[in-house]
Amino acid sequence: MSLEPSSVNSSSVASASTQALNIDVLVSVGRHSLTERPRRADLDARALELALRLRDQRGAQVNACHVGEGGQRAGSDTEAALRDYLGMGLEHLTWIDAPQGSDALGLLDEHLRAGQVSAGPRLVLCGMRAEQGEGSGLLPFLLSESLGWAYVPAVVEVEDVASEDGHWYTTVLQALPRGQRRRLRVRLPALLGIDAAAAQPRQSAFGPARRGRIEQRQLETSVIADESLANWPLQPAKPRPKRLKIVTATNARDRFKAAAAKAESTGGKVLQDVSPEQGAEAVLTLLKEEGVLR
Amino acid sequence: MSSSNQDRVRRDPRLEWIARNRLHPEHEQALAALGQVGGSALAIEWMGPNGRMRRNPHAVGFIGPNGRKRIDRSGAQVGATDSLRGRAGNTAKQDNRRQVDIAEPDFFIAVVPDTGSGRLTEHDRDLFGLARRLADQPGVEQGAVLAVVFGDSIPEGLDEAGADRVVCFPIASGYAPEERLAALMSLEAALLPRHWMLPDTVLGGGDLGRRLAVQLGERPACGLWRVDEDEQAATGWSCVCRSGSGRWDQPRPLPRVAIALAECAEPVVETRHAAAEVEGLDLVAIQANEGAGEVIGSSIEDLGAVAVDPSAIALDEAEFILSAGNGIRDWEGFHHAARVLGATEGASRVAVDDGFMPRNRQVGATGTWVSARVYVAVGISGAIQHLQGIQRCDKVVAINSDAGCDMVKRADLSVIGDSAEVLQALATLVEASRGEATSQQQATPSDVHALKEVRDVA
Ligand SMILES: Cc1cc2nc3c(=O)[nH]c(=O)nc-3n(C[C@H](O)[C@H](O)[C@H](O)COP(=O)(O)OP(=O)(O)OC[C@H]3O[C@@H](n4cnc5c(N)ncnc54)[C@H](O)[C@@H]3O)c2cc1C
Numbered sequence: 001m002s003l004e005p006s007s008v009n010s011s012s013v014a015s016a017s018t019q020a021l022n023i024d025v026l027v028s029v030g031r032h033s034l035t036e037r038p039r040r041a042d043l044d045a046r047a048l049e050l051a052l053r054l055r056d057q058r059g060a061q062v063n064a065c066h067v068g069e070g071g072q073r074a075g076s077d078t079e080a081a082l083r084d085y086l087g088m089g090l091e092h093l094t095w096i097d098a099p100q101g102s103d104a105l106g107l108l109d110e111h112l113r114a115g116q117v118s119a120g121p122r123l124v125l126c127g128m129r130a131e132q133g134e135g136s137g138l139l140p141f142l143l144s145e146s147l148g149w150a151y152v153p154a155v156v157e158v159e160d161v162a163s164e165d166g167h168w169y170t171t172v173l174q175a176l177p178r179g180q181r182r183r184l185r186v187r188l189p190a191l192l193g194i195d196a197a198a199a200q201p202r203q204s205a206f207g208p209a210r211r212g213r214i215e216q217r218q219l220e221t222s223v224i225a226d227e228s229l230a231n232w233p234l235q236p237a238k239p240r241p242k243r244l245k246i247v248t249a250t251n252a253r254d255r256f257k258a259a260a261a262k263a264e265s266t267g268g269k270v271l272q273d274v275s276p277e278q279g280a281e282a283v284l285t286l287l288k289e290e291g292v293l294r
Numbered sequence: 295m296s297s298s299n300q301d302r303v304r305r306d307p308r309l310e311w312i313a314r315n316r317l318h319p320e321h322e323q324a325l326a327a328l329g330q331v332g333g334s335a336l337a338i339e340w341m342g343p344n345g346r347m348r349r350n351p352h353a354v355g356f357i358g359p360n361g362r363k364r365i366d367r368s369g370a371q372v373g374a375t376d377s378l379r380g381r382a383g384n385t386a387k388q389d390n391r392r393q394v395d396i397a398e399p400d401f402f403i404a405v406v407p408d409t410g411s412g413r414l415t416e417h418d419r420d421l422f423g424l425a426r427r428l429a430d431q432p433g434v435e436q437g438a439v440l441a442v443v444f445g446d447s448i449p450e451g452l453d454e455a456g457a458d459r460v461v462c463f464p465i466a467s468g469y470a471p472e473e474r475l476a477a478l479m480s481l482e483a484a485l486l487p488r489h490w491m492l493p494d495t496v497l498g499g500g501d502l503g504r505r506l507a508v509q510l511g512e513r514p515a516c517g518l519w520r521v522d523e524d525e526q527a528a529t530g531w532s533c534v535c536r537s538g539s540g541r542w543d544q545p546r547p548l549p550r551v552a553i554a555l556a557e558c559a560e561p562v563v564e565t566r567h568a569a570a571e572v573e574g575l576d577l578v579a580i581q582a583n584e585g586a587g588e589v590i591g592s593s594i595e596d597l598g599a600v601a602v603d604p605s606a607i608a609l610d611e612a613e614f615i616l617s618a619g620n621g622i623r624d625w626e627g628f629h630h631a632a633r634v635l636g637a638t639e640g641a642s643r644v645a646v647d648d649g650f651m652p653r654n655r656q657v658g659a660t661g662t663w664v665s666a667r668v669y670v671a672v673g674i675s676g677a678i679q680h681l682q683g684i685q686r687c688d689k690v691v692a693i694n695s696d697a698g699c700d701m702v703k704r705a706d707l708s709v710i711g712d713s714a715e716v717l718q719a720l721a722t723l724v725e726a727s728r729g730e731a732t733s734q735q736q737a738t739p740s741d742v743h744a745l746k747e748v749r750d751v752a
Contacts, residue, residue, distance in 0.1 A: 033539070128496070135538025136516035141504040150593035154496050173600060174469065176497065179607030181600040184469060187593035195496070228513050232546035237536060240519055243557050250390070253366055268690075268706040272697055279709030280719035283670070283691055284727075286707050287635070290689055292614035292668045293724070294601075294636050 019120030021060035021161050023051045024112060026124065027093070028066065029081040030131035038077035040084035043127025045201035047194040051125050052089055052202070054158060060123075064090055065111060067104040070097035070216065079214065086212025087204030096217050103226040105139065109146050110221045121161050121168035122189035128153055128196075134229065137193075144191050152186055153193040161188070305343050316352055325350055391566040396458045399438030403429045404487035405457070406442045406478070408498035409449045417493045417556040422456040424521060424552075424559035425491050428531065429458075440487060441569070444474060453569040456562035461572050468596035469497070475505045482510070484575055489529075494518075494553045507551040514551035519558050521548060604638045609655060609662040612638035614670075615687075617657055619680075620644040621673020621694060624714040628672065631717040634724050640664065642674045658683035673713040676701030693717070 025048045030041030054060040064085055068078055086093055096107050112124060129137040137153075144151035157173040168188035173181045175197040186192075247258040271279050287293045312324035328340055328348075342348040355365035403425040407418035422439060429437030441457035443449060444465045452460055463477040481487070490506060492499030494517055507514035517536040524532035527547035535544045536555060609615070616632045617640035618625075632639045641651035643658060657664055659679040665686040672693045674680060681704055684690060692705035693716050702708040709716055 031539070129538035131539050133537065134516075134535075134542070134544060136514075136535070137500070137538060138504055138507075138514070138516060141508045145508045152594060153501050171597070174497070176599075177495075177611075178613040179602060179611040180613075181602055182469060183597040183600050185595040185597055190593070228544075228546075232544050234537065234542040234544050237541055237543045240536075240557070243560075268702075268704075268708060270697060270702060270708045270710065272710045274709070274711070276711050276715035276719040277723075279693070279711050279716050280723050282707060283693070283709060283716075283720055284723050286689065286691060287614075287668060290668050292637075 019118060021054065021058060022115070022118070022120055022122045023054060023060050023062045024115060024122075024124045025051045025062065025064045026066075026108065026126035027064050027082070027085050028127070028130050028132070029068065029078050033131075038081045040081055040201075040204065041127055041131045042201070043129065043131075043194055043196060045085065045088070046196070046198040047125040047127055047192075048085055048088055048090070049199055049201040050158060050194060051123075053199070058161070062090065063094065063115065065094040065096060065108075067096045067098050067107050067111075069100045070095070082214055083209040083212065084204045086214070087206065087209030088202055089205075089208060090212055092213040092215055094215050094217050096219060098223055101226055101229055102223045105142050105146065106221045106224060107219050108139075108143055110219050111217075112143075112147060121163070121170070123158070123161075123170065124149070124189070124191045125194060126191065128193040134234065140191050140193050147189075147191075150186055150190040151193065152184060152190060154195040154197075155192040156181065156195050156198040158192070159183070303343050303345075313350075325353065391454065392564060393567075394458075394565045395568050396436060396438045399429075399458065400435040401429075401437045402440045402459070402485050402487040403437050403489045403491065404440045404442055404481065404485075405491045406499055406502060407449075407455075408493050408495055409443055409445070412445075412447075412449055414449055414451050414455055415493070416561075417495065419455050419561035420556055420558055421491050421493055421554055423561040424554060425489070426456045426562055427521065427559055428489060431530075437488065439567070440485070440572070442478065442481060444477070448569075448571075453566050454562070456565070456567050457569045458567050459572045460569050461575070468598070469594065470592065470596065471501055471505055472592040472594065474502055475509060478502070478506050479509060485572075488550070489548070490551045492551075492553050494555050500553055503551055503553040507549075507553075510551065512549050512551050514553050515546065515549050516553045518552050518554040521552075521559070604632070604636050607638050609638060609640060609657065609664055612640075612664065613667045614638065615640045615657070615664060615666045615668070616670045616672065617641060617674060618645050618651060618672055619674030620648075621675075621713050622650070624717075625650055627714050627717050627721075631721045634721045637670070638666075640669075642677075642680050671701050671705070672717060674701050675699045676704055 025044070027044040027048060028041050030039050030044070031037065032039055048062075048064060051060065051062045055062045066078075066082055082093055082095065094111070096111060098104060098107055116122065124143075126140055128140070129135045130139075140151050140153070152172060152174065154175045155172045156175045159171045159173060161168065161170045163169070169185055170188055170190065171183060171185050172192060174184055175195040176182055245258070247255050269282075271282055284293075309324045309327055312318045312320050313328050315321060318324070338353045339347055339349050355363050358364040405418075405421055405425045407421065408415055409418065422441075425439045429439050431437070438458035439456055440459045440461060441452050441455075442461050442463070443452075444463050445467055446464060448460055448462050461481060463474070465473050465477060478490075490503065492503035492506075494500045494503075500516075503514060504516070515533050515535050517538065518533050519536050520534040522532050523530065524547065526532075529548050531548035533546060533548045533552065535546065536542070537544065604612070604614075614635070614637045616628075616635060616637035618628050619642040622628050622645065629639070639651070639655055640657040641655045643656055643660065645651045646653055646656045646661075654662075656662065657680065658677075659682045661683060663683050663686065666684075667688045668691065669684050669687040669689070670691040670693065671684075674692070674694070675696070676692075676699055678700075681700065684704075689707075690701075690705045692701045692708040693713055694701060694708065694710065695712055696702070697708070697710045702710075
């Protein structure tokens with residue numbers, strides 16, 4: 001890292017008292033993959049977990065918000081799922097009314113713009129994909145475009161929030177394939193998409209879930225129907241066909257071999273009667289060729 | 295005179311008689327002489343005395359591994375008479391792909407492969423296959439598949455994957471979605487591809503493709519897994535997209551931006567394409583565009599990879615596994631080697647059952663199915679239950695004292711020797727090379743200071 005950690009920490013601590021970090025968490029209703037019961041969505045719960053940790057560590061202000069169908073609230077599936085989030089230690093949660101099949105983009109845009117109270121740093125956390133509906137993971141990209149904020153997907157940890165030259169920056173860890181991590185420095189305000197590799201969400205406790213308030217909100221923005229869903233309705237997924245092994249051999253012998261023979265030895269190199277050093281040398285060369293040695 | 299000499303066929307009845315008697319000691323020589331083949335090679339076919347083609351059935355085929363004669367009637371072995379004498383036949387793999395060149399394409403289908411670690415992935419190849427389907431519409435129009443790659447060099451195999459044209463943007467491999475997006479947008483302005491196709495991977499095409507679609511004001515097809523011809527659709531194609539949860543399908547017309555899952559189409563196998571770099575593109579404009587992107591200041595800065603504790607990585611995700619079996623006596627040495635190499639530890643069932651390794655480190659049928667780039671099996675015999683677990687590994691290295699065990703047959707590189715000694719030597723080697731590297735870094739601290747000063751002045 002090019003930043004000196006000491007200076008970064010001091011500035012962030014000093015400013016934390018004056019300008020608290022403001023975090024919005026976008027939560028949705030999930031569904032258990034087997035039982036199909038409504039529950040908190042796993043990725044969104046991880047996002048909330050990350051926000052709550054930032055609240056505990058550096059006094060960030062956390063607001064959660066859900067856009068969804070209002071109507072009959074008490075006892076509905078949506079309410080049960082939202083109370084799961086409250087049970088994680090949240091005092092209140094905003095529920096923005098939207099008729100079924102409407103586009104959440106405009107509503108979220110308005111809500112987040114209105115939420116800008118101070119000049120303090122601003123973060124929006126969300127899961128990378130919804131568990132219900134289209135689940136294409138497109139919403140954060142659209143939101144980042146309409147708000148003009150940066151979007152970083154696959155975030156697993158927020159390491160630091162600090163100001164430099166009058167701008168706020170955050171350093172985050174991004175999950176790469178194969179368990180690797182990458183450190184990014186992002187200018188705030190920003191949206192962070194939380195990856196499944198982020199910390200496990202804490203359990204939802206019954207008492208706080210009961211006590212937490214769900215605040216209903218109506219927005220002025222005219223609701224637009226989600227044209228994608230309206231034009232092209234979802235259907236239950238059909239199992240995808242298994243790919244057949246294509247053999248393009250021109251003669252019967254090769255085709256037979258491809259169909260019947262089990263994988264033969266690939267004719268690897270065998271080093272026999274070599275000293276351990278020579279053997280180690282050969283292994284090291286292969287490791288370097290493959291680039292797995294750091 | 296000379297011509298009549300050539301026409302006249304001279305017979306040697308004795309030679310013919312020997313050639314018919316395959317038990318005769320000079321049988322092979324006689325056959326060779328009759329076939330007028332020089333040296334000792336056997337003739338399979340020759341012109342008979344009456345001008346008819348004669349064939350020697352005994353010269354056909356080859357000697358199989360157990361000394362028996364084998365005849366292969368597929369035609370693959372014809373002419374390989376050398377192997378009749380136990381010599382290895384010529385098995386040079388011939389290339390029978392058809393070359394396709396598209397000089398004047400009517401439109402472009404742009405494919406942005408992930409090219410993980412400099413190679414095309416299987417997912418990329420499927421995507422190129424899909425792009426070829428869209429480009430090669432029978433009848434009216436002929437499109438060209440345009441590969442868009444980022445980095446210093448163009449990855450190999452684009453021609454076999456099915457790319458007619460290539461554009462390479464010299465953007466480093468770090469995370470720079472905004473720069474890449476600017477490059478794609480400049481290409482959009484220059485060539486206006488009919489479709490953009492990207493693989494639906496979290497940080498690769500999935501990220502870039504959604505950004506591109508948002509910029510273009512398109513609703514992309516995410517999680518696309520099937521494309522069909524459709525007269526009613528505006529583009530002539532319809533597609534089916536899988537929802538994020540995998541429970542829903544969404545059939546819809548194929549939009550301009552398609553972000554496709556793996557196995558969305560068959561990869562190209564029969565043809566080879568030009569994969570020529572696009573010329574006449576206004577690269578200056580593209581570079582100027584990129585510059586503009588930088589002036590605005592990208593809001594995301596890549597600070598580089600973070601060292602991850604390899605033992606914290608789940609076994610099925612790990613890239614480099616050092617696996618221990620019953621052939622390990624020196625467990626301290628094994629753990630030390632894993633630490634030095636930075637490898638994730640794995641184990642065979644015996645090592646786990648004996649209590650040397652935790653259960654969550656077991657590789658195999660009843661353990662974890664791993665997909666490492668490099669799997670080093672130390673003292674593992676290669677029981678089928680274990681080999682099943684490493685099917686998806688790229689390179690397998692065996693360190694074993696038994697040259698005949700199954701793991702050696704599976705491995706790409708085997709070192710026959712004592713596990714403890716080889717691991718010890720390996721750890722020492724790596725430590726030595728690391729030591730050199732660090733001493734080299736220490737040699738230039740003044741440069742670092744100089745750099746810092748320059749920055750401070752600026
Ligand atoms: C239902 C079932 C499920 C199973 N599932 C699994 C599974 O998931 N995973 C799994 O691994 N096994 C599994 N097994 C067990 C499997 O069949 C084998 O018994 C096991 O994999 C053997 O482990 P090994 O290779 O470590 O030991 P061994 O077979 O004992 O092999 C030891 C190897 O080390 C070599 N060696 C010995 N000394 C040295 C030395 N000093 N230096 C170098 N090499 C040395 C030997 O030559 C030998 O090749 C399963 C078995 C059953 C019946």
